[in-house]
């Protein structure tokens with residue numbers, strides 16, 4: 555479904571990605587792990603079209619995306635939940651959800667029922683401003699907004715960061731539902747090892763702009779993998 559091949563990315567003279575290759579499949583959860591600053595966010599932003607690769611390629615459903623803008627990638631079925639959530643604090647929850655309509659045809663401009671089934675709090679808070687929600691509720695809103703776009707691929711950058719345990723559980727349940735019931739490809743960046751171990755079908759471990767290990771979630775317990783994850 556998503557194929558990243560030999561991706562390199564520079565910020566001026568600094569190199570953030572060094573020949574990264576990765577696959578994310580429909581109905582699977584693919585998790586990217588690594589310490590702070592190893593390039594995980596740079597990789598996700600390159601996939602969704604916020605950064606242009608220096609070399610290498612990103613293909614989605616067999617089609618090269620390298621010349622596509624973020625907007626076109628969204629239209630082709632890639633939704634992004636960025637680190638820090640980036641919801642609109644002055645817009646209501648309803649308006650935040652509706653901001654996901656931008657890439658949809660007019661007939662599809664409604665909020666799918668499963669958004670409120672997965673995150674009932676969003677229905678209760680439709681008229682509240684995004685900025686008045688707790689961090690966990692904002693994260694649910696950011697995921698809900700991405701689901702409004704009916705994605706085939708959902709890219710989540712550290713959805714558990716700074717979130718209380720009960721909401722982390724809800725988010726985990728939602729991600730599982732999206733994999734198992736909706737057949738979505740989920741690509742997840744995480745620092746929270748247990749969350750990843752419970753959910754991931756496949757893990758990629760990054761260090762200094764490179765993939766240093768690929769394998770099943772059980773590999774996270776192996777010392778030669780763990781050494782890339784402990785501070």
Ligand SMILES: Nc1ncnc2c1ncn2[C@@H]1O[C@H](COP(=O)(O)OP(=O)(O)OP(=O)(O)O)[C@@H](O)[C@H]1O
Nearest residue numbers: 565568570588589590591592593594595596597637
């Ligand atoms: N816009 C930018 N301009 C210049 N350098 C950047 C930019 N964004 C990231 N970097 C640098 O690129 C490297 C990789 O950063 P990136 O944010 O991709 O890592 P990360 O693994 O996602 O880290 P974190 O877990 O802290 O989000 C870091 O050295 C970072 O300082």
